[in-house]
Amino acid sequence: MKHMLLSLAIGAAYAALPAHAQEQDMARIAAQPAVKQALAYLEKNETTTTANTLAINAIPAPTFAEGARARDYAERLKAAGLQDVQLDGAGNVLGTYRGSGKGPLVVLAAHLDTVYPAATDLTVREKDGRYYAPGIADNARSLAAMLAVAHALRDARIRTVGDVLFVANVGEEGLGDLKGVKHLFSQRKDIKAFVGLEPALGADGDPVTYIGTGSRRFKATIRGPGGHSYEGFGLPSAVHAAGRVIARIDDIRVPLQPKVTFNVGVVQGGQSVNSISAESSMLIDIRSADAAVLAKVEQQIKDAIQQGVADTNQRWNASAGNTISAELTLIGDRPAGQMGKDAFIVKTALAAATVQGRPALLDSAHSTDANLPMSLGVPAITMSGGGSSGGYHSEKLEWWSARNAHTGPQNVMLTILGLAGMDGVSAPLAK
Ligand SMILES: [Zn+2]
16 A cells, blocks of 8 residues: 555656656746746736837837838847847847856747838727737747847846857848848857747747748749730730639649649739730749648649739730740749657747647647758757737737737746756756
């Protein structure tokens, strides 16, 4: 009987032991009084983090015009006590949280840019506990969360082993084509781990993304002779050809698994209502985490363009010298990349949640700044800045909710401490 009790007790104790090295290190880190203080700081100051989310979002930051938000954010990083705060050659804001100097360089990053043009009304509307505003979730919240982590580390005087480089980067969205992180990784060859922050779609909890969806983006430009709509009637129109091309692209059928998507996002063309258009263009986006299926759909779209143009020439019986033609330009190439589920960086981030009694959540594939380090072989993940959100890239629908939002920065801070190591407590998990 005694034996049995003893073995039960041992069994229970054993079951409660962390399952792997990352969890053991994370449990030790989370038990430190200074770390407890920093975690409490993040919860207690969530109202400030929320206010910063709104304030950062109020500064327009379209891709390629992030300067005003970057300069504001640099001041915020200085106020948070980071060192060597500066803008680099691409316009990224960099700031360093100094470690003891014996560890790996760990990057914590959030993109500055939004998909919305400079003139967009950024006024926040509050409804049913949600803040509605373009860009509030993607990516103002992440920027505010990153700032909160810097403040919490300093407030609790936490000493990391490796340096943590805070990066508010430009050019993540759209035609930015990961410009900011591409520049960062061209300059710094010593980055050993990369944690990017993005909103978590409609999430309860703070999932970790470890698969990077690749994308290929094209501009198709269609050209023809042009002419007067009455005098020149019978000449083929570049705008009409665009219509045929889009209809053909729209008809492409794709598999559900592996997921692959396509979209004609912007269409332009024509000079006036009474001109046969000499030129039209469209921007096309294709995405998949599976490189082969992505290439297949890319070829189908190229075929659709050629076929749509040929249909137009045939319909109008275009004579030589008066035909429509199409030219395709690659404008975006985001490499697909992926971490193993059991990669140390993934396990570290999941352990950050589990040691706080939260579920370990893995997210589906996304296309983010983390794609680039993944494709270079640098361990990388994307984490949530906290709160729930949705309606991204939709001016009227984008929202963010502050409910339980502090858990995001808390998980991120613990992950960073695990990766960079904590002086006298835990060796860096990033190597
Ligand atoms: Zn984003």
